[in-house]
Amino acid sequence: MQYQVVLKKMITELDEEVQYYLDTENNFLNLNQLLDKELEISFEGYQCLCCGKEKKIFRQGFCYECFYESAQVGDWIMKPELSTAHKGIEDRDLAYEKKVQLQPHVVYLALSSNVKVGVTRKTQVPTRWIDQGASKAIEIVEVPNRYLAGITEVALKDYVSDKTSWQKMLKNEIVDADLIEEREKLKTFIPEEAKNYFLENNGKITEITYPVLTFPKKIKSFNLEKSHVYSGKLKGIKGQYLIFEDGTVFNVRNSEGYKVFITIK
Structure with a gap:
């Protein structure tokens, strides 16, 4: 077939x-x-x-032309901290950018090879975690726009990786870590603008089997x-x-x- x-x-x-x-x-x-x-x-x-x-x-x-013209692949996609729709500032297409950026986003911890921090739209939970090959994941904050999620991720990257070793993930070489404990350690380092969005009583870990x-x-x-x-x-x-x-x-x-x-x- x-x-x-x-x-x-x-x-x-x-x-x-x-x-x-x-x-x-x-x-x-x-x-x-x-x-x-x-x-x-x-x-x-x-x-x-x-x-x-x-x-x-x-x-x-x-293609080359679309990559540099389409709003779907602006720099803010890979770097959420560059989002500007919350200020009414256009990158390539403000209507599209408002649609995507001005919706709830989650900053999370995932365990794929090591513990990593990441950002996704609330609607992409748990899809984003699956795409990264995470075996476990937990939400840290839920914020109303992509910019706040981006600056939170940037702040937390000083204390936890934002990268996955894809080779170790595929070989199932995963570190042993307590995501709830790791989440609590990071609470102090959340930026002031996002502190009120910390999910205080969240003890829910999503486990994923492939x-x-x-x-x-x-x-x-x-x-x-x-x-x-x-x-x-x-x-x-x-x-x-x-x-x-x-x-x-x-x-x-x-x-x-x-x-x-x-x-x-």
Whole structure:
């Protein structure tokens, strides 16, 4: 069976084990059902997720022009502290920026390889945690806009990492940490503007289990542009990665906008 796909980040659903879906041309493919099956992924070209044209992907599924023009990939996306919609100041498209920035955001701690701090829109909980391959996560503050979340993250980065070791995450090499205890340690360092939004009585830890049959001991990445075809037995899915029997891993999100054929053998 073969599917033609313009890759987008996998759709996820929190369950006893995370359910993963790939958006194909006419349907959704449940990837959990493909565990222990041989898959072939072959590169066929590009399609920008913004303009829809068959142009080489520059970053994040966008062609060069769209990446530097679209409001969907402004600097404030990666650096929330640069958000300005709360002041009525436009970056690229104020209407879009107000829609995204002026809604509840969460600053959280997640345990993927190490303890890390991060930011997401409230509506993206727990999707953001799943995309990062977190095994556990807890909310620290819930603020009314992206700017407040951004400056809180920046302040807390001096005391806890904001990065995940993706290799350790995929090998399931996770430090042992008490997220409630870690959260309490950080309370003092929350900026004054966000202190009132600290979730004082929050002891809820979300635990996440991934559909992985075997974790790799050594990891090698598969890049569609360098090697146009890969074939292997699917052994797991974690974060936004497909994990294969020979230790090859494929980052679906990093390949957004790539046109591929996926063949189930």
